[in-house]
Amino acid sequence: MFIGLGIVVLGFVLWAAGSSLNLFAAKIPGWGTWSFLFGGGxxxxxxxxxxxxxxxxxxxxxxxxxxxxxxxxxxxxxxxxLKVSAFLGGFLALFILSFAVNVFSTSKFASSYNLEAPLVALVIGLIIGNIVNAEGFFGGALRTELYVKVGIVLLGATLPFTTILSAGPVAFLQATFIAVSTFLVIYFVASKGFGLDKRFAATLGAGGSICGVSAGIAVGSAVKSRKEHVSAVISIVVVWAIISIFLLTGLSKAFGLPDGVAGAWIGTSEFADAAGVTAASSFGEQGIAAFTLMKVVGRDIFIGVWCLILAFIAITYWDRQDRVAEAKAAGKDVNALPKQKLDVSQIWHRFPKFVIGFFVASIFLTIVIATAGAGSSASISNDLIAPVKELRTWAFTFTFLSIGLTTRFKQLSSLGWKPIAAFSIGAVVNIILGFILSAVLLPGFWSTISVAA
Structure with missing residues (x-):
């Protein structure tokens, strides 16, 4: 959170002083020949x-x-x-690879096929990561969660708070319906249909209904799910997130959905923030704005509440069931078992702090625009918002290279088919409901979402 906000504040200070974040913007030109790439024109x-x-x-x-x-x-x-020297060495390698990705994505060839930098980064990362184990080479610099959180905070600085206020309630209601529906489908299919452990089922449900990996980790911890179960959820979420990038992008284009509607569908049905941004980036700033409202404003904020609810259920019901079973097996009096209390502070502890950073950045941008006046709108757009957007793209490029380089498809074979099937059933339900809500019931709303200039 603080890294993203720090960059936004730095951008404002430079802009107010007559300079800009463009000092740090690569601004690789769109190119069709090597001479233009290196020499410009x-x-x-x-x-x-x-x-x-x-x-x-x-x-x-x-x-x-x-x-x-x-x-x-x-x-x-x-x-x-982390060992900072090793991290910086690995980050240098990651930056060089990201630079190559951004150079390719600005070519006329890539532009003609709408190959955005994050998507190219994902594909390259997956190819490299599944041929060789490159994690050690990058010295701990493959930090997906770190990069995506910075990118999302920077997203906030490109989305006016007035847009959030006007669209937020709709996004929240749509997200509530989707989150509850998807969680219940995955949970009951996993626990009742396939007989999986309730804690494992809850962790699967959270990963598929809220914010992917972060939700799986947080809820897994809240309900005391086994470590291998949390790892399984992470693997399944990552694979489905990758599938959904291509699936949702392809279907949105095939159906001819407006940018805002496509972004809302992606925000409703994608399983990871970083993956969703990559898919939404194919639909311009309006697609990214709609995605952000649905995923960050709508779904991600559920993580704290979900942790509290499931922790309460785990402590008061599942844990007691386990203790009762153990007591009966040992011939003890079950009525003498002590009651456990829920620590309400888990809401704050598990709440994704980068969401706060997103809102703060958005409010800050809105105040700057409002106080600067119409005469400064072009300057704000070119010297503040534009470079923030470029830094955002780089952050998401780091994110998807990290995801690709750390994803091993062969690891899924050790999970068994039941958790994969349970999650997949919920994913299909999620995608169908997301399409109905975004493209059938609310297309007029999502197609008119406003964005920063």
Whole structure:
């Protein structure tokens, strides 16, 4: 949370001082020839001709971009108790790979097929990660959760709070329906249909209905799920998140859905924040805005409440069932068993703090726009919002390279078919309900979502 907010504040300070975050923006030009990529040239758009700098001119900015990210993520690595020198060495390798991804994604070839940088990063990461085990090479720098949280906070700085206020209630209601429906389907199929452990079923349900990996980890801890069960949920979520990128993007384009509607469907039915951003990025800023409202504002904030509810059930019901069974087996008096109390502080402990950062960044941006006046709108757009968007893209590129490089498809074979089947049934229900809500019942609402300039 603090890294993303720090970048936003830095951008504001530079803008107020007459400079901008563009100092740290790589701004790799859209290119069709190697000479244009390195040397740049004139570009005509909407009747206006401007000069696009090539890599030969942009290399100081690219170096500064690395320095900025290395500094903030290096500090994070220190507080995460990682070996900072190893982390920075690995991050340098990750940055170079991300640079190559961004260069490719700005080519005319990639643009013609709408191959956004995060999606390219995912594919490259999966290919490398499933051919060789490259995690050790990156020295602990493959920190998916860290990068995606920074990216989401930066998302907040590109989404006016007025949009959140107007669309938030609808997003919350839609998310509530989806979260409850998906959780119940996965939980009952897993526990009643396939006879899986209730805690495992609850962890599966949370991973499929709220915010993917984070929810699986948080709820697994809250209900005291076994470590191997939490790991299984993470693997299933990651695989389904990857599948959904291509599935939801392809179906949205095949159905000709408006950008906002596609983004809302992705936000409703994608299983991980980072994966959803990648899919939504194929539908422009409106798609990203609708996705963010549904996923971050709508679904992610459920994690604290879900942890409290499930922890309460686990402590007062499941744990007692286990203790009663153990007492009966040992010939003890079950009425003498002590009662356990729920620690309400778990709501705050498990609540995803980056969601707060997202809201703070959005409010901050809205205040800046409102106080600066109409005369500064172009300056804010070009010198504050635009570079934040680019840094956001880099953060998500780091995220998806990390996901790809750490995902092993062969690990799924050790899980057995039951948890995969239970999650998949819930996923199908989620996708169908998400389409009905976003594209059938509320298309007029989602297709008119506003975005920052």
């Amino acid at each position: 004139d570009v005509t758009k909407n009747g206006a001709t401007t000069h696009a700098a090539g890599l030969a001119e942009r290399w100081p900015n690219i170096v500064l971009l690395f320095v900025l990210f290395a500094a903030v993520f290096g500090i994070a690595a220190y507080f995460l108790k």
